[in-house]
Every structure is written in C-alpha cells, then in structure tokens.
Amino acid sequence: MGLSKSDRKLRIRRRIRKVSFGTETRPRLSVFRSNKEIYAQLIDDNAGKTLVAASSRDKGIDAKGTKTEIAAAVGKAIAEKAKKAGVETVAFDRGGNLYHGRVKALAEGAREAGLKF
Numbered sequence: 001m002g003l004s005k006s007d008r009k010l011r012i013r014r015r016i017r018k019v020s021f022g023t024e025t026r027p028r029l030s031v032f033r034s035n036k037e038i039y040a041q042l043i044d045d046n047a048g049k050t051l052v053a054a055s056s057r058d059k060g061i062d063a064k065g066t067k068t069e070i071a072a073a074v075g076k077a078i079a080e081k082a083k084k085a086g087v088e089t090v091a092f093d094r095g096g097n098l099y100h101g102r103v104k105a106l107a108e109g110a111r112e113a114g115l116k117f
Helices: 005-019 067-084 102-112
Strands: 028-033 038-044 049-055 091-093
Touching: 028 102, 038 067, 038 102, 049 067, 067 102
Parallel strands: 028 091
Antiparallel strands: 028 038, 038 049
C-alpha cells in the first residue's frame, strides 16, 4: 500500500531539507502553506534564528483577491523585508509542497521584488 498524502509530503520535506541549508549571508526561504493562509520566513540555520517573516495574516498584506494573488503579495513583502535586512540571495525551501499554484506565485513575487534564488 502506498503512502498517505501527509506521509508523502513529510518524506519530500525531509529530502529537501537535506540539501537546502540557510546561512547568514544566504538564508533559507521557508514556505508553509495551509488551506487558508501562506507563510514565508528567512531562516539562518547556523544560528537557528528567523531573520525575517511575512504571512498572509500581516496587516500590510491586502487580503482581497484570490489565494494566488495574496501569495504573490506575501512574496513581494518578504523580498522587501529581506532587502531591508541586507539579504539579496536565498535558498528556496518549498516545504514538501509542489512548485505550483500558491507556492510558485510566492516565489515569483519574491523574484519580481528583487530576491535571487
């Protein structure tokens, strides 16, 4: 019998985390997607600290539009916060999600705002 959906996602997440590692100069852009919201944070794995975070629940993000449009706005917000923190390049961690839909929109929004990965 095959893996359940949650077990499969966990296995993919572990496989991604083996390769994706964040440092102070090139932090890891971690994406978490729930059914309603989307969250992104820049993490320095050496120090074990979150440098910058943004989510669809933030007050600065316009919560009107489709979930994909909101995800793109979160991507732009995290890129702007990263620029203020002095970060230009990141390692992208999709968190076991497929690079499609909201996760892709967040990544493209961050790229449009000037983040490189």
